Amino acid sequence: MAELQKSEIVGTPALNGTYIAEMDMWPFETPEFNRIYPFYDNLRAGKFTTTRCKKCGYVAYPPGVICPKCWSEELEWVELPQRAKVETFTETQAGAPIGFESPLIMAWLTFGEKSPLKHLLGRIIHCKEGELKEGDEVKFVVFNVPAHPIEVKKETKVCERVYYAFERVK
Amino acid sequence: MAQKKNAVIVGGGTSKFGVRQAHLLDMVQEAAKAASEDIPGLKPTDIDGLIVATTMAGRHSSALNTAPLVVHRLGLKPTSICIRLDTLCAGSNSAIIVAKGLVESGISEVILVTGVEKVYMPQRWETNYTQLAVNDHDWDSAMGLGVPPPFFAMIAKMHMKRYGTTKEQMAHVSVVNYNYGVSNPKGHFSGRTLTLQEALEARIIADPFGLYDCCPLSDGASAVIIASEERAKAMSNRPLVYLRGTGQHASHSMSAGWPGETLAEWPHLKKAGEVAYKNAKLTPKDIDVAQVHDCFTISEIIECEELGFCKKGEGGPFVASGAIKLDGELPVNTDGGLLSVGHPFGASGARQSLEICRQLQGRAINQVKGAKFGLAHNLSGTCSQHTVVIYGKEPVK
Numbered sequence A: 001m002a003e004l005q006k007s008e009i010v011g012t013p014a015l016n017g018t019y020i021a022e023m024d025m026w027p028f029e030t031p032e033f034n035r036i037y038p039f040y041d042n043l044r045a046g047k048f049t050t051t052r053c054k055k056c057g058y059v060a061y062p063p064g065v066i067c068p069k070c071w072s073e074e075l076e077w078v079e080l081p082q083r084a085k086v087e088t089f090t091e092t093q094a095g096a097p098i099g100f101e102s103p104l105i106m107a108w109l110t111f112g113e114k115s116p117l118k119h120l121l122g123r124i125i126h127c128k129e130g131e132l133k134e135g136d137e138v139k140f141v142v143f144n145v146p147a148h149p150i151e152v153k154k155e156t157k158v159c160e161r162v163y164y165a166f167e168r169v170k
Numbered sequence B: 001m002a003q004k005k006n007a008v009i010v011g012g013g014t015s016k017f018g019v020r021q022a023h024l025l026d027m028v029q030e031a032a033k034a035a036s037e038d039i040p041g042l043k044p045t046d047i048d049g050l051i052v053a054t055t056m057a058g059r060h061s062s063a064l065n066t067a068p069l070v071v072h073r074l075g076l077k078p079t080s081i082c083i084r085l086d087t088l089c090a091g092s093n094s095a096i097i098v099a100k101g102l103v104e105s106g107i108s109e110v111i112l113v114t115g116v117e118k119v120y121m122p123q124r125w126e127t128n129y130t131q132l133a134v135n136d137h138d139w140d141s142a143m144g145l146g147v148p149p150p151f152f153a154m155i156a157k158m159h160m161k162r163y164g165t166t167k168e169q170m171a172h173v174s175v176v177n178y179n180y181g182v183s184n185p186k187g188h189f190s191g192r193t194l195t196l197q198e199a200l201e202a203r204i205i206a207d208p209f210g211l212y213d214c215c216p217l218s219d220g221a222s223a224v225i226i227a228s229e230e231r232a233k234a235m236s237n238r239p240l241v242y243l244r245g246t247g248q249h250a251s252h253s254m255s256a257g258w259p260g261e262t263l264a265e266w267p268h269l270k271k272a273g274e275v276a277y278k279n280a281k282l283t284p285k286d287i288d289v290a291q292v293h294d295c296f297t298i299s300e301i302i303e304c305e306e307l308g309f310c311k312k313g314e315g316g317p318f319v320a321s322g323a324i325k326l327d328g329e330l331p332v333n334t335d336g337g338l339l340s341v342g343h344p345f346g347a348s349g350a351r352q353s354l355e356i357c358r359q360l361q362g363r364a365i366n367q368v369k370g371a372k373f374g375l376a377h378n379l380s381g382t383c384s385q386h387t388v389v390i391y392g393k394e395p396v397k
Helices: A038-044 B024-038 B057-061 B066-074 B088-104 B124-133 B149-163 B167-181 B196-201 B229-235 B267-280 B297-306 B315-320 B337-341 B345-360
Strands: A049-053 A075-079 A083-092 A104-110 A119-124 A137-152 A155-168 B007-014 B049-053 B081-085 B110-117 B204-206 B220-228 B241-250 B289-291 B373-380 B385-392
Touching (some): A038 A155, A083 A119, B007 B024, B007 B088, B007 B229, B007 B345, B024 B066, B049 B066, B049 B088, B057 B110, B057 B124, B066 B081, B081 B088, B088 B110, B088 B241, B088 B373, B149 B204, B149 B297, B149 B315, B167 B196, B167 B297, B220 B229, B241 B345, B267 B297, B267 B373, B267 B385, B297 B373, B345 B373
Parallel strands (some): A119 A155, B049 B110, B289 B373
Antiparallel strands (some): A049 A075, A083 A137, A104 A119, A137 A155, B007 B220, B007 B241, B241 B385
């Protein structure tokens, strides 16, 4: 996986770099605002992970701080498969939300019988319109997204961020 | 425990739906005025409860605590309940479920349920951008899921693949609904007819959807009165329309939790329907008229299947056969539905329930002869929740 660079953008692209959390299209990824921040740390390490319940074994997605099956707090981080199959997909040329490039390709992915995560709506990147086919295999890919500021006393801390999508296996 | 009371829908009204030159609270006032004209015996002082359904009031109108604003603008003085409620596209039918419980238990006597949205903003991009916040933001929205057409296009593609549904069958839904809605004075597309050819030749929004496969986003408000049987009799001479049974079911919020074998199966709707039929002591065969959530043509097709109006997989041939027309087996979306009337999220449910009320009272514009039982349905979110309300001319015994 290519090494992640520092974000070029800090703030909300729709607001020309001003940051208003209400207009943020990405998650809060830092420990100050999210208890599942290890998910994002794991993304930075190239890992696709979630939480598994140590009590009942249930693997939840997205990860959480309790198990949605038995409400236990005893969870551990586990890796998920990084390859999936395109069941069906949609390509948006016009009308993609600000911050997403066109064509915006989203696919309904299946991760196979053995995977605890069965389906996911996944964005397909590095792909031209008309290139993707049903049945294609895709793989997990991580990239930088705009950073955001946090006020810490009188200082401003810049929080780097990443997110994930999928690309075709060629 | 005291004897349970019967809850009825007395009547109501809506504002004009569409791209409105109006504030959120202007439209609530218009809907309330229309409701008072519909129920001449209704006095604002009769209303002891208010439930306001809205999703975008906070973000688009800077009106986070909406209920007191509505109280003030309508001159109400509620004493039993005064809340805002949000289940996105199912808001006001959810409010009707709550109102039913409050009236049946004796906590409230006369509740105004109003749904309202100001969707359109000074800059169009902001309306679309807000949609990132109505899906599961950190997960599906971060994949680019904003406005609904791409997701429902995948549902349509899957239904076409699994069950052989065609674009032409989908077009039948929009043609029927536009032609119902042509005479609806309050609709987004009032006066607009549609032919099969126009529907099939429309510009593509998201393959396989053309323009007329998608409902518009609309500004608008609706208002209905839910009251005890005794109070309803005091304010109106019309036939009583009872709230017989309701069901509401959600099992996930984001794509990873999708409950169906594929996107073409909606078991969560089936479940919501089963619960509502059981509570109403009715079966799908008993329903004479239905309002189902036709945000897209494929939605109406799948809803007819999962609500038991036809067999699973046969929704395409069912709608194309004319079954959903006024002289068909089960007239559906007789006021024009979301496709023609438009879709101000929180306002749509009460608009549907009002049409069922008018049908069962025998005064709808497109009247289904002798209709005794009617059903209203909303899906909401990224098809993550389903809400079903069943009405009848007799209470459940």
